[in-house]
Amino acid sequence: MYSIKQVAAMLDIPTVTLRAWENRYSAVTPERTESGYRLYTDENVEDLRWLKEQVEQHQTNISEAVRMLKENKAKPPQPPESVMPAPLTTPVPTMEEAYSRMADQIYDSLYHFQGERANGLIDFGFTMYGYDSMFYHVLVPILVRVGDAWEQGRATVAQEHFMTQLISQRFYQFFHLFPIYPHLPKVLALCPEGEHHQVGLLLFSLFMRKNGAEVLYLGANTPEEGVFPIIREQKIKLVCLSITNPSLSEKSDRLIDRILSEFPYMRFILGGKGYERNKNAAYPDWIMPENSSDWQAWLEREYLTENPLRTQN
Structure with missing residues (x-):
């Protein structure tokens, strides 16, 4: 509201x-x-x-x-003829089935490099289900599916890049939709050098923007030397790091240590499969839940209770 x-x-x-x-x-x-x-x-x-x-x-x-x-x-919303979803069957599908059907059609379009059709389906989905439902119940599962297909060799690098880039662009459109509360600390979001998958980071950055925080989004494969001047000049108080490869966790931990040595007040939020699968993580308390539906409760429990991001009335 x-x-x-x-x-x-x-x-x-x-x-x-x-x-x-x-x-x-x-x-x-x-x-x-x-x-x-x-x-x-x-x-x-x-x-x-x-x-x-x-x-x-x-x-x-x-x-x-x-x-x-x-x-x-x-009038009941009608999709363009070229992107008409499959006709409804009897009985009427549940919302989960409807989301899955929409996701299948968008994934198939992206897999075959049909960007215009995919965008048409996404636009229709926004009309039918709203932005939050489309993001969390349709587009996010597609991104997970894309990543799995690439890891298992069922999608080429070109397909993975095309699919990820198109959906990421839809996320970017909403970065400036939400108001920023100036009294909240600035957040820096990045994937450390060597990490090229940024979808989870983008999704979490959008989540933080919805909570009213200004997010400086650096994205994938961010060189370490560029991080420190931004923290210093922009007065960053919270850093979000995301990795998908567990082998990068030690490198990421060293980056955290160096940031803390210069900025001891800094707080961190760590995400991605690279942290979730690391049983020997150096900073387990900072690792966010894997399920995005648990993010709000986790953020309030671990961070808002100490007021780093509390929205003032």
Whole structure:
């Protein structure tokens, strides 16, 4: 849920315009707190984003744009013919089956380098299931499946790179969607030198952004010499490291030791199969759960209780 000030900043729409669109045209109907403050849902934000696009890019007046929006929302969503999912069967599938079916179709498109079809399916999935459900129940399982296929020789390096890059681009689009709370410490996210798989790091960085933290994302194969100036100049207080290869854990631990020697206040979050599979990890308390559904509870238990990332009201 977002306040009117947050929505105004996210969409670059003045708060007075948001109120006018609501009061005069019933563009969206945000929820209200007991004190009467507006609270906007993700759906409200996307509807407002669409209205702004119609007004600014297509020169549609706001009343007509609102009418079009309501007509579109009254109709059941239909995917483009070229990306039509397989017809529903009887009985109606469960949500898990629907997610799996969508994931299979996107994976098959990516596997055969059909990027346009894959993007069309992803867009349709966002419409049908919402952003969170698509990310965690469809796109993340695809990324896991891609990694497994590459490790087992069922996907070429080119296929793995193509599939990972396209989905990663969809994640990047949402980095700037969420508001940043200035009182929270900056987070640095990276894979150490030698680690080329960054999907888990990207997903966790998006998770941290949703919690209101500003994340400086360096990505895969980050040279060590570039890390220290950023920590110093940007006043980083929390470093996220991700490795998929357990053989890199000692190298990563040495990097942590060197960071701590210069910045003893630093805190760390460690993730990826390289840490999860390492039974002799030097810093086991900093290793996050493998299941993304457990991240929020873990973050609150291990970090928010000591207030490094607590959102202030």
